[in-house]
Amino acid sequence: MARSDLTRRQFIAAASAGSLAAVTSGTIPAYGNLTNKASKLAILGGDPVRKNKAWPEWPYWDDEVLDSLMKTAKSRIWCRIQSPSGTVPTFEKEYAKLTGARFCVATGSGTQALHTCVEAMGIGPGDEVITSPYTDPGTIASILSARALPVLADLDPASYQLDPDEVERRITENTRALMPVHMMGQPADMRRIMAIARTRNLKVIEDACQAHLAEFDGKQLGTIGDVGCFSFQSSKVLACGEGGAIIGDDEALMDRCYTVHNHGTSRRGVTETIGPKYRMNEFEAAVLLGQLSGVIERFRRRNENAAYLTTRLNDIPGLTPQKLYEGTQSGSFYLYTMSYHKEQFNNVPRATFFKALAAEGVSLSPYIARGLHREPWIDHILDSKVYKTMYSAKRLREYREQCACPKCDQVCEEMAMLWASGPLLATRQDMADIADAIEKVWANRDQLTQV
Structure with a gap:
């Protein structure tokens, strides 16, 4: 190619x-x-x-995209597990090179990529992840799907990104990770966010779903935190209809991401953990490969x-x-x-x-139209048996009281x-x-x- x-x-x-x-x-x-x-x-x-x-x-297409699709169709390798050199594994290698990351795991969507990372980090019931109220619902869905608590911090109204001061105010003893969202495809304040994470021993999952190829301090977004996640939904600057990817340098963590996204089955073919089936299909990867040149x-x-x-x-x-x-x-x-x-x-x-x-x-x-702090999912989880079991009544009351994000409203x-x-x-x-x-x-x- x-x-x-x-x-x-x-x-x-x-x-x-x-x-x-x-x-x-x-x-x-x-x-x-x-x-x-x-x-x-x-x-x-x-x-x-x-x-x-x-x-x-x-979305963009040209003859290279059509040729890539035809090649995949004729190969009859339509699922990534059929061949280690199929279209999806090839895209993973090329996308890792393009971003400067060591490893890539391709998924069916950006939301799936984020959820895979949350699960691979062992974040679950009782844990909290701080993120933005100004984002696609897929961001918080990735946290809720692990039955963790998405804690919403307010914005810097000039950048539309998470305000690091607000992030620090939201940290509790149960906070496990920060999930900054690079809104509009521009970098969040990663200097401050990474400094907070280092001081508090927190993981950083970059929601770079809108931020393909963007750079901050000499590194591409997605390579600054522990992992970075991307979307290839049809409106994105690199698109295949749906699709997502995880990039990272930590081989053990990225191996866990692979296992989680492959319904808990590792590269060794052993079912080792709980996981959904989030594999990208070969035709999505073919569309993406056809655009990389x-x-x-x-x-x-x-x-x-x-x-x-x-x-x-x-x-x-x-x-x-x-x-x-x-x-x-x-x-x-x-x-x-x-x-x-x-x-x-x-x-x-x-x-x-x-x-x-x-x-x-x-x-x-x-x-x-309105931030996620104003959507009814909050009432849904706070009234649910699952969250009432996993979190104390005191914490859930505090959570409801702390949901205001006036800068996001602005x-x-x-x-x-x-x-x-x-x-x-x-x-x-x-x-x-x-x-x-x-x-x-x-x-x-x-x-x-x-x-």
Whole structure:
């Protein structure tokens, strides 16, 4: 299979130089001119900024993907246990190389990958795992499936990531692991999180399901904690419909992950522990293998386009792009996100802003409507016989009282999202259209009261 000729060092340079680093250095110019945007908004009858233009289609496919699928179909090796050199084992080796990890175990989804790690670490009834309320339900499902307690810590509202100070406040004698979520595909504050984990002797499971290839302090996300987990669901920047992966360097731990995901049966063919059947199938791996030759180029393009957008939008006080922590070298940019400050838009509701922008030919949207701390699963587990048996009444009362996450609520209310897996692969002119449309609505924000 053809693979990129980039070495790992070249990959780091390509991902960082001229992209995120360029935003802070000022090497990417801002071409917007707010003084020239005064015109009638399209939603009120004016000419739209972007007319009848399509975005790159997603999920991605090409002839390499089709050839890989056909090769797998003809091989009649459709299950990973049929051959040690089948499509899934081959993908595991290639993905480990790509991420800089020693080992990889492929699963049927990102949620399955996370749950496998929780089980492989021996985390279960009576144990607690601290994670984010602002994430896909699969994050907490991985903890609940082990009958452990997902403890939700509040966010840094500028980065949309776990606030390490809030994490420290949530640690109890029963805390076994931290599960930071790299939201939007950008790194959480891993310096602080790893420092907390070392001090408290806690495991770290990176939920990097949105964060393929992103780098922090010279390491790819997923290789900083004890293990890292990824999703290949159809919207992700590397997609096969469903699918997931675990990466790590600890051979014994990764061997336990294999055993757990293989219904408790080890590589030696001995059924040794409790485990679900979470194996990736050969056709999912074939779709993924067919994309690897171009995945770094697509990653680089997203970073360059995101850096351009950030530079263009920095002059608009009504929208603040996602904060990136010191140490961030590149991001996955599964989503390109901003905070909408309605007070800067004459207190016009976010929905009105979105409607006006859509009329200009650019669609932004909210992301997560409400944090997981506001979902009914909490009442379900606190009222369940299982959790009442495993946790003291005092701990369950405290848990209910500590569920408030006001900064997460703020993020949910302010979020303005551009889904980026496909759109950030578009041309620089397409990026200019996005920035021009936002600048036009901002410059004519007084007109929004008429919408």
